[in-house]
Amino acid sequence: MASAQRPNAAVSDVSGPRTGRRDGARLRILLAILALATAARAQPLASWNDGPAKTSILAFVQAVTTKGGESFVEPASRIAVFDNDGTLWAEQPMYVQAAFVIDRVRALAPKHPEWKRKQPFQAALTGDMKALAASGEKGLVQLVLATHTGMTSDEFAGMVTEWIATARHPRFKRPYTEIVYQPMLELLTYLRDNGFKTYIVSGGGVEFMRPWTERVYGIPPEQVVGSSIVTEFRLAGDKPELIRLPKVDFIDDKAGKPVGIDRFIGRRPILAFGNSDGDQQMLEWTAAGSGKRFIGIVHHTDAEREWAYDRKSSVGRLDKALDEANAKGWTVVDMKTDWKRVFAFE
């Protein structure tokens, strides 16, 4: 055919010479963008050292995203859940929300002179961490109810936003939102790049997390599952409000985590990551689904760059879940050897 001998003429036949040139330029730009994006994806998990943990993550994602493969999972079902404290950000020397609670107790103390002589408030006011720890979960709930309720949900979100912008981590002297694990941020991005929907499933208060998770983790408020207190709808005159009441609604920890996943997400995840016995049931629930699953545990083994703790820690104890991980071949990430960097600021 004539066009086969005069290829350029064929181009002008269909779209005109000028369009032809513009097409070429556009395509080159598109291809350049694609090449850049591909290069970025060709180096996922850059802060992970080569080793069994990284290999198992890459193999899992490859398996569930390979069309026609026996382990292929439709994008809609690629649900990944992550604990927050100790899994995405540091939980030492105390849970970040505990630091927020203590600051709130101090801010509210002038209105509550009785707190000076009443535990666990006294401990919070004087910074007596031993007494505070001794008050246990019951004490923490008491402090949470005293400081996290009585205002509207919008007002509470404002308090969190202000605090998280100004508070500093006691060891690293940086905002808490920088004390997040760089390798886990890369994992979240890598999963989303591969069609996963990433969720937080945390024992922390859902309204303590939602104001900043999108900016820090790329996880929007509607993908954050956490503990909650009861709220009530009221009309203040003509203005509708949600008031936070001093009553626990749901504790999203231990056996509560699979319940929270079922209630909020309504699908069983195919990947779950935790770091403590509080995550064990979530990991079991995820593992028990049909088809290929990935179960990961962050093991805190690096006292130099972060902290080293597991079976005997009061915060983030990892004991029974570690035994189960070893017995079942779950992926245990050794922070010291598997992570090139722990924090972005290193």
Add this chain to the structure above:
Amino acid sequence: MASAQRPNAAVSDVSGPRTGRRDGARLRILLAILALATAARAQPLASWNDGPAKTSILAFVQAVTTKGGESFVEPASRIAVFDNDGTLWAEQPMYVQAAFVIDRVRALAPKHPEWKRKQPFQAALTGDMKALAASGEKGLVQLVLATHTGMTSDEFAGMVTEWIATARHPRFKRPYTEIVYQPMLELLTYLRDNGFKTYIVSGGGVEFMRPWTERVYGIPPEQVVGSSIVTEFRLAGDKPELIRLPKVDFIDDKAGKPVGIDRFIGRRPILAFGNSDGDQQMLEWTAAGSGKRFIGIVHHTDAEREWAYDRKSSVGRLDKALDEANAKGWTVVDMKTDWKRVFAFE
């Protein structure tokens, strides 16, 4: 420049003649696809008659999606919530879930001989709709707890899936999943095409809806908010299970709807659609946000194609919310005049 006089040569200079021709062909295919997609979007809401309701929807979407406009809303914040019964599908002659409950009562009756002489079970078994209605919400909750609990969440999802595939609507003799409003399906699609995330916020049981909402409405399980019963995590031997307990967890109706929105979504919607007084607080909560909002009510005015009911109906009563809509200028959709068709099968 030489290339200006020899445009085709310019193409071959950069990408070779063959590539140039392929580029052109590819671009033409891309443009054709874009043109088709644009045509589909140029005719959104095809089953809506021209009129104030359609105009107000189009104007709202235009306003919040126009970059640089004063009412522009970032895609992440384009949250749209829809009631289900009477808003997305028919709720007459009774709520669909009530029909499911009655069928479950009948299926379980052989194991419960005492139900023959005990209300509201007797009414359900004999089809005595008056007695059933007289038992009110309390009676319905009793039936729900007796028929929706005692099994695992997976088993319950299986029961729903089987029932919804086989049950038929008493008037239209079709599966309930066909008794959905075609104009509302188009609205859901139109919103998603414009970057909205669409949610169901229904008084119905969340686990009664999740097995089929994705297929029918394009709304995935994690975007369905509804009433729930308490579930408990258990290990059956080595197998983790979620058991449904005979205890109400949350009623997502009336003042519960804004609570459910806050708990599950964590953002205030910018668009809300309902059809009854049970939606009033959700509509108020949505309307009270800052910036442009769209508040819509489906008014059942078409006894011929569907049903006509409002202020005096026991199912889906629309009374106070209609007054508020009129007072505040919310969009009231007149089913008879605003909708070209009600159902796809017409």
